[in-house]
Amino acid sequence: MDWRRFAIILFVIVIMFGTVVLIGVSQNSPLVIITSMIATTIAVATPLTLGALCGLYCERAGVVNIGIEGTMLGAAFFGWLASIYMNTIFHFPAMPSLIVGVIAAILTGGLFALLHAVLSITFKVDQIIGGTVINILAAGITGFLNRQLFFGAGSVFHGQIPNAPGVLPTLRVPFLADIPIIGRIFEQQPIAISAIALVIITQFVIFNTRWGLRTRAVGEHPRAADTVGINVIRMRYLNVIIGGFMAGLGGAYFTLESISSFEANMTNGRGFIALAAMIFGNWTPFGAWSAALVFGAAQALQINLQFFRTLIPPQLAVLQNSYVVGLAPYLLTMLILTGLIGKTIPPAADGKPYEK
């Protein structure tokens, strides 16, 4: 990550935080507001971070995956469904049900990724189209099953959505969470914490291990990699599936960590924003994470402005409108993609099927 991009990220975050502090200062101390903003930012950046890591594994290996949106949606649904089945039908307690749900979500992500791998690597389908197929398929299947399983004839739930086993509990990072006021930042739910851990792990795996070197070789120059004995097809398959696990965990955030219910199309473009975060981060884990935090901050801004709505001065009445503030992440994504903020360089063989 070059200094210029880092400065821009810092600048944007400071502006967003500053806006809320200025508006809310009459009610709360700036430190409390900033702490709460940071905590919210980290939490809502979770699916973006994990989605970006999914894109990173895929594209470092040379496969473009725009199906992250659908993968997360599918994982969100099936993870939630698994937790409900465990809880309601098999009478598991809440916590084990939720863990089964997370595992189911991760596996669902892997399955969608496997489909993308089969399409794009084996059948050499246009990768953008392959991703679109996954997005449409996920929206269709989740929408269909969401109605059929609960309200369809012969439903084991007898026409009503049963109570979900709740959401994953908040964990406290030892010692850090005990610091007064800013300790709030270190009280996060497990998927949010895992996402940060996975950023660090991915950084290490991609740049410091033999696996990472091979992955990058396959994404930059598959023919050269093939000549020195690396199995291009196998490396691409495995990396796409690992990416799918990441997106699956990201999907679990929506229904098992954030709220305990499923709504049609609830991912709401987060998969695409994750892709933009990955591009802005120049295909590096820390870069992608910091970009995800910018989008997270934009969302935290929206949430906090809702909260402080009554304090917004009349000159800034436009900020009261959630539709207008809601434009921020999307406009930001477009701005980033114009390349006005420094050029990004994708892996050389990104999106090209490998023909022996």
Next chain:
Amino acid sequence: MQRSDEPGSAKNLGQWLNPLLVPLLAIVTAIICGGLIIQAAGGDPIAAYRGLIQGSFGSPQALSETAVWATPYIFAGLAVAFAFKGGLFNIGAEGQLAFGAVSAALIGYALPGWLHTSLPAYIHIPLAVGCGMLAGAIWGGIPGALKAYTGGHEVINTIMMNYIALNITSFLLNGPMRDPDPLNLSARTPEIAPSARIPPLFNIPDMRVHWGFILALLVAVLIWWLLWKTTLGFEIRTVGANPDAAKYAGINVKRIITITMAISGALAGLAGAIEVTALNYRHELGFSSGYGFDAIAIALLGKTNPYGVILAAILFGAMRNGATRMQFLTQIPIDIISVIQALMLLFVAADAIIRFIYHIRVDEERVVLTRGWGG
């Protein structure tokens, strides 16, 4: 549904049927897979499909409704197919359509008030429809220009423009453009003036099919003519096939990319404008959801050919229309249609799978539809 299209019989089919073979088999395979999913979910696939066909082709009214459904699909499918011809992937048909609808509605209900006079239909209708096209063209042209002049990939930009359009239309329909009728509880515009309404084809109750359907067919012919009989069309196809070659042939590639996306957006905007002026007489929030992705499936199913798009759009229109009847008869949720459509798209896009299943060897040239982030 039986495997009558075995390789043996495939050889006997005339050469004109060859390009239709893979899409047809893709449709059949998707329907079979959809049936298996219905079965697995505890439904009766035969009853479901019977309801579907009854609802879409079973009576003159059903046929009329199928045409009504197919109309926006033809326009939106043409929009996506047109962009594909220029090597561009327009996922933003949904936002362009919504903007076209909002603009047409605005001109439709507000213009007579602004001018303090009533307008004759032959001026008011073209104005409303034209403004809808213009709004779509702008909404499609922006990501086109961004692609051409900054390299920002149109796939993500058009999707972002969808969300931006959704936010803006939500804002407009809940605020400045909201129907002031005190009985109105939903986010919608007032009804457009009678002078802005496109009339139905027949003066029979329950036959809602309108002149927009005929217009859609004409526009498909026009797009075919534009692509294959004009210099602009040649330039668009050349840029789509090989931008480098186009550049060395002296074609202004950046200009063509922008124009392609603007025309594509205009077609999607037209879809929205016709829905407002010929069918709903107002724009309501949420009506346009799902058209964008359906349009992609239609364009690909129609092999990005304008006439193929018509056939695919009628198929999709029939499915959407019949689905209501199917749900009524069998309680199988309408959403199964989305699954079947995704499967159709899957099998059409991955025609290698279809060829693998049915052992077809067709030496068609591979068409590159889109490119990665680099170019």
